[in-house]
Amino acid sequence: MSLVSAKDILDGKYAVGSTVTLAGWLRTRRDSKAGFSFLAVNDGSCFNNVQVIADKSLNNYESEILSLTTGCSLAVEGTLEASQGKGQAFEIKATAIKVYGFVEDPDTYPMSAKRHSIEYLREYAHLRPRTNLIGAVMRIRNTAAYAIHSFFQERGFMWVSTPLITASDCEGAGEMFTVTNLDLNNIPKDDKGQVDYSKDFFGRHAYLTVSGQLNVETYASAFSKCYTFGPTFRAEDSNTTRHLAEFWMCEPEMAFTDLNGCAAVAEDMLKYVFRTVLELRRDDMEFIVERVDKDAIGRLERFINADFAQVDYTDAIKILETCGKKFEFPVKWGIDLQSEHERYLAEEHFKSPVVVKNYPKDIKAFYMRMNDDGKTVAAMDVLAPGIGEIIGGSQREERLEMLDKRIEEMGLNKNAYWWYRDLRRYGSVPHSGFGLGFERLIVYITGVGNVRDVIPFPRTPRNADF
Amino acid sequence: MSLVSAKDILDGKYAVGSTVTLAGWLRTRRDSKAGFSFLAVNDGSCFNNVQVIADKSLNNYESEILSLTTGCSLAVEGTLEASQGKGQAFEIKATAIKVYGFVEDPDTYPMSAKRHSIEYLREYAHLRPRTNLIGAVMRIRNTAAYAIHSFFQERGFMWVSTPLITASDCEGAGEMFTVTNLDLNNIPKDDKGQVDYSKDFFGRHAYLTVSGQLNVETYASAFSKCYTFGPTFRAEDSNTTRHLAEFWMCEPEMAFTDLNGCAAVAEDMLKYVFRTVLELRRDDMEFIVERVDKDAIGRLERFINADFAQVDYTDAIKILETCGKKFEFPVKWGIDLQSEHERYLAEEHFKSPVVVKNYPKDIKAFYMRMNDDGKTVAAMDVLAPGIGEIIGGSQREERLEMLDKRIEEMGLNKNAYWWYRDLRRYGSVPHSGFGLGFERLIVYITGVGNVRDVIPFPRTPRNADF
Numbered sequence: 001m002s003l004v005s006a007k008d009i010l011d012g013k014y015a016v017g018s019t020v021t022l023a024g025w026l027r028t029r030r031d032s033k034a035g036f037s038f039l040a041v042n043d044g045s046c047f048n049n050v051q052v053i054a055d056k057s058l059n060n061y062e063s064e065i066l067s068l069t070t071g072c073s074l075a076v077e078g079t080l081e082a083s084q085g086k087g088q089a090f091e092i093k094a095t096a097i098k099v100y101g102f103v104e105d106p107d108t109y110p111m112s113a114k115r116h117s118i119e120y121l122r123e124y125a126h127l128r129p130r131t132n133l134i135g136a137v138m139r140i141r142n143t144a145a146y147a148i149h150s151f152f153q154e155r156g157f158m159w160v161s162t163p164l165i166t167a168s169d170c171e172g173a174g175e176m177f178t179v180t181n182l183d184l185n186n187i188p189k190d191d192k193g194q195v196d197y198s199k200d201f202f203g204r205h206a207y208l209t210v211s212g213q214l215n216v217e218t219y220a221s222a223f224s225k226c227y228t229f230g231p232t233f234r235a236e237d238s239n240t241t242r243h244l245a246e247f248w249m250c251e252p253e254m255a256f257t258d259l260n261g262c263a264a265v266a267e268d269m270l271k272y273v274f275r276t277v278l279e280l281r282r283d284d285m286e287f288i289v290e291r292v293d294k295d296a297i298g299r300l301e302r303f304i305n306a307d308f309a310q311v312d313y314t315d316a317i318k319i320l321e322t323c324g325k326k327f328e329f330p331v332k333w334g335i336d337l338q339s340e341h342e343r344y345l346a347e348e349h350f351k352s353p354v355v356v357k358n359y360p361k362d363i364k365a366f367y368m369r370m371n372d373d374g375k376t377v378a379a380m381d382v383l384a385p386g387i388g389e390i391i392g393g394s395q396r397e398e399r400l401e402m403l404d405k406r407i408e409e410m411g412l413n414k415n416a417y418w419w420y421r422d423l424r425r426y427g428s429v430p431h432s433g434f435g436l437g438f439e440r441l442i443v444y445i446t447g448v449g450n451v452r453d454v455i456p457f458p459r460t461p462r463n464a465d466f
Numbered sequence: 467m468s469l470v471s472a473k474d475i476l477d478g479k480y481a482v483g484s485t486v487t488l489a490g491w492l493r494t495r496r497d498s499k500a501g502f503s504f505l506a507v508n509d510g511s512c513f514n515n516v517q518v519i520a521d522k523s524l525n526n527y528e529s530e531i532l533s534l535t536t537g538c539s540l541a542v543e544g545t546l547e548a549s550q551g552k553g554q555a556f557e558i559k560a561t562a563i564k565v566y567g568f569v570e571d572p573d574t575y576p577m578s579a580k581r582h583s584i585e586y587l588r589e590y591a592h593l594r595p596r597t598n599l600i601g602a603v604m605r606i607r608n609t610a611a612y613a614i615h616s617f618f619q620e621r622g623f624m625w626v627s628t629p630l631i632t633a634s635d636c637e638g639a640g641e642m643f644t645v646t647n648l649d650l651n652n653i654p655k656d657d658k659g660q661v662d663y664s665k666d667f668f669g670r671h672a673y674l675t676v677s678g679q680l681n682v683e684t685y686a687s688a689f690s691k692c693y694t695f696g697p698t699f700r701a702e703d704s705n706t707t708r709h710l711a712e713f714w715m716c717e718p719e720m721a722f723t724d725l726n727g728c729a730a731v732a733e734d735m736l737k738y739v740f741r742t743v744l745e746l747r748r749d750d751m752e753f754i755v756e757r758v759d760k761d762a763i764g765r766l767e768r769f770i771n772a773d774f775a776q777v778d779y780t781d782a783i784k785i786l787e788t789c790g791k792k793f794e795f796p797v798k799w800g801i802d803l804q805s806e807h808e809r810y811l812a813e814e815h816f817k818s819p820v821v822v823k824n825y826p827k828d829i830k831a832f833y834m835r836m837n838d839d840g841k842t843v844a845a846m847d848v849l850a851p852g853i854g855e856i857i858g859g860s861q862r863e864e865r866l867e868m869l870d871k872r873i874e875e876m877g878l879n880k881n882a883y884w885w886y887r888d889l890r891r892y893g894s895v896p897h898s899g900f901g902l903g904f905e906r907l908i909v910y911i912t913g914v915g916n917v918r919d920v921i922p923f924p925r926t927p928r929n930a931d932f
Contacts, residue, residue: 003722005622005690023722024690025893044689045622073893075722100722101864101894109892126681126885127892129688138689142624149615156471156511158608163923164630164697165643165712167930177631177645177667179674181701184644184653184661195650201643201701201711203928208645215923215932222595223510223604224471224490230696231630235647235667245667246631256469256489256541256566398567419592419932426575426593427491427539428567457629457681462669464633466681466885 005045009080009090016082022050022092023075023100025130028113029068037065039094041076044129047136047283051083051091052076064099069106070113071130074099118453125457125466133291136284137454140277141442147276148229148250148438151269157225157252162212164231167204168416176207177235177245208233213251213433214367214420217396220253220431221423227252229438237461241450244439246459253433259369259378259395262432263355266382266391267308269436270353274300277445293447299386300445302352309350313359313376316341319349336363337381342388354383366406367420368394369430380434387444393434400424471511475546475556482548488516488558489541489566491596492534494579503531505560507542510595513602513749517549517557518542530565535572536579537596540565584919591923591932599757602750603920606743607908613742614695614716614904617735623691623718628678630697633670634882642673643701643711674699679717679899680833680886683862686719686897687889693718695904703927707916710905712925719899725835725844725861728898729821732848732857733774735902736819740766743911759913765852766911768818775816779825779842782807785815802829803847808854820849832872833886834860846900853910859900866890 004013004020014020024043031037036055042048054065054076068074078094085091103109110124111131121128128134149159165179181201182188188199197205212228219226229250236243252265278285278300288296311319320331320341325348329338337345337356346354358376361368368377378395397403403424407414414421442454452458457466470479470486480486490509497503502521508514520531520542534540544560551557569575576590577597587594594600615625631645647667648654654665663671678694685692695716702709718731744751744766754762777785786797786807791814795804803811803822812820824842827834834843844861863869869890873880880887908920918924923932 007622023895025688044624045691071893073721073895100896101890101892103893104891111892126684126888127688129685135688138626138685139624142626145625145627146615146619149612153612156473158510158605159611160604160608160922161611161697161714163712163925163930163932165699165925165930168932177647178650179643179645180650181643182650184646184648184650187650187653201703201927202925202930204930206930218592218932219595219604219922222491222593222601225511231627233631237667246629248627255539422592424567425570426567426577427537427569429489429539430566456626456685459629459631459668461667464629464631464668464670464672466629466634466684 003075006041006043006048006050007046009050009092010046010048010088012089014080016080016090018080019077019095020080020092021075021077022052024050024073026068026070026072026074028070031066039065039068039076041074042135044135047132047139047287048088051085051088052078052094052097053091054094054097058094058097060097060099065097067102068099069103069109071103071109071111072099073101118448118450122452122458129456132287133448134453136281136287137442137446137448138456139284140281140446141454143277143281144273144442144445145229145438147273148269150276151272152225152227152252155225157227158219158223160212160216160219160226160228161230162209162215162228164209164233165202165206166209167202167206168214175234175236176210177233179206179208210234211249211251211435213253213435216251216253216433217431218419218423220255220433221427221429224255225252239461241452242440244451244455244458244460247451247455248438250436250438251433253431255429255431257432258430259357259380259432262393262395262434263308263310263357263380263382266355266393266434267353270382270390271304273441274304274445288446296445296447303384306352308382309352309354311345311350311354311356313356316345316356320344323349334360334362339388342381342383343385346383346385346388351385353385356381356383364394366410366412367396367403369397370402370406378432384444387440390440390444391434391436393432395430395432398424398428398430400428469541472507472509472514472516473511475516475558476512476514476554478555480546482546482556484546485543485561486546486558487541487543488518490516490539492536492538492540494536495534497532505531505534505542507540508601510601513598513605513753514554517551517554518544518560518563519557520560520563524560524563526563526565531563533568534565535569535575537569537575537577538565539567584914584916588918588924595922598753599914600919602747602753603908603912603914604922605750606747606912607920609743609747610739610908610911611695611904613739614735616742617738618691618693618718621691623693624685624689626678626682626685626692626694627696628675628681628694630675630699631668631672632675633668633672634680641700641702642676643699645672645674676700677715677717677901679719679901682717682719682899683889683897684885686721686899687893687895690721691718705927707918708906710917710921710924710926713917713921714904716902716904717899719897721895721897723898724896725823725846725898728859728861728900729774729776729823729846729848732821732859732900733819736848736856737770739907740770740911754912762911762913769850772818774848775818775820777811777816777820777822779822782811782822786810789815800826800828805854808847808849809851812849812851812854817851819851822847822849830860832876832878833862833869835863836868836872844898850910853906856906856910857900857902859898861896861898864890864894864896866894
């Protein structure tokens, strides 16, 4: 049995009159009194179902076909025909149908054909991909992920699998998960009564990483253009629509590239991903427009066609101070921009995506390159209309003495960064990179309001189900 | 400054006479008494260096160029010329050279131009990508990784990011890392004096996953063809050349596919990846042949051209019992095949890759499909000459009553698998999948003998450096 996909059938890859076999899950069944039934079959390869005509000449028509309910699995062998109905061009006239699995109790099947709330679906993360909405979102997620790989690979970037388990406590252990194989009922203690991590698997306190950046910088110092794309972690007790304890992040890093070069790559990448999604997942995006967000396609099209605005942080502050709008968080030089400020800039002032550059050093990380003014660093955020910050990046400090000064100012342990400092001792280069939170990107594309609904199995405070 | 890559220069993408700018790191410098120097510059985009002719007409020739040492970073602007020497077709006649970074103390630069042992390089995981060997291996790794994505994407598989943090203790907690944000110096205890995991971040004991399989099965039950490709973890105290605590695994899962269909995809995938590596990373593979393993290219070519042998476990045991060879581990029906047995089958008996199928149920996992003989399950291993097992997979048990029987036999907690069992209650389908350890694949391709040298930052017992 050689299967064809619903996508290939609906894309017209097979001629009318061909014999095909399609396997999938029943979405709906409609019976005609004339002794035949319409079956809508979905195999997940695209948004749309394939209509199957099953009639009483099938030897299991009475015994099985008439008992099929939403969610049953089956394989249909039949002849491809031009569809008489509206909508699709093709349908299958079944010559044989094999039922693989019924639904145990159709009345209690959690994914019955009626519409379910998105909160309800979350409790069935193992079954929700069978719904129209989560099906569409996850196909879009897949397309966007592969587009990210393709964008970088086509441009000569090397994918680097930076480690997830790390002993570097780079941004404060408060937000990091501990990884251990100690018996927590029987923790070994040292002579000061503290945990003896020398007895742990890695011989010291190990964590789940919050970013692959410092590691990927080492590879960019050999291969020039690299990127990571993998999971990162935050042990933040944030029960919001924007936070996950485990989420995917893409972090490119480019040698011989300054902040403006970095911003240009960020712009190209976002537009490439959006173009790819609109091209390959038009079916799913049309459903999103119909059901979730009328503007979903328009928003991406405007983004693709926009010239990104560029503004210095200092100028952005002036814009916000003088715009006459009342913000919940007061604006003055030195603050970190809040979502309301970011959205005002992108949506009301510039009316386009905007790159804000050169932030005050005191609100940014130690590794960002100090500008000549001594007050700002070469950091950038890309703000998008409708969401605010979508990308954050910076040029990295490549001068050892400046880096050391920042490490000291921020009270970090210089010795812990010996290998990161080595990059500045041996053939140091100007280099830049950024981070893209992948789930927030999918939220932006789909208009689905909660990151928990764009990742297969969300991990959040008090939730590691499935 | 618009940069070109060494790869594009050496591939002949630019015409002789073009003005180009190449940035990278110095590998070697040779001075001529006639007042010029040959600089070999590498930017990591390919194996080979670009030769640069720098002469005393450069304003920094005396002051900087003559002081350049291995590892220094620079940008060369110049004219592309046909090379007079043997080897490469192109070289750059420099019109300007900007030096970005010197090497602090060339005499102690850890990656000096001499040859270093692979164990020594491991201590400098942040600098070793600058060497010929690790450079080649990591480019091959990148090419193989993207080839895996491309193989599946071209065939309509959906990439699924299965969760790394899990509360399912699927294969015995002994080998799993705990993930926690409890203060280990002050563990909350319940009234029985045991760890009170209800106070932990996820409200229960959470782990790092050992496999995404059970999760990806849920998505294959909606999208038909899926795969995971991400990190997995083992807290095994194994200090061997084959074990990592953190390693990447690719796990495809296919609905409506039996064990033979699964084996066919495994064969196609391996051949696709090997063909891609030989095509795109010929330069690196030729270096591997020269320096690491004379047979590296030949081995892949034979693999690509081989028809995989297929043998039942039971027949494989007979072959081993009657072959007259003395094995360290005695052979009889029921044993798990050891590496020596696997290699005998692939290298001496079949002289090709071989798929061994239908293993005794008692040495296999609960989710593998029971065969009609009641003694074996529909499991398979792909054995490759020169390494043994490279892929392991199975058809999954899709019948609820059989699955429950196995869960019970193996003393597992049925309730913990409620969602996995649901797949068998609601439109269950025959389905199969396999797992490919990505680092072992790179070891196979490169002949590099230790998995620690094919992943950027290896995590092993007592080692989470960098």
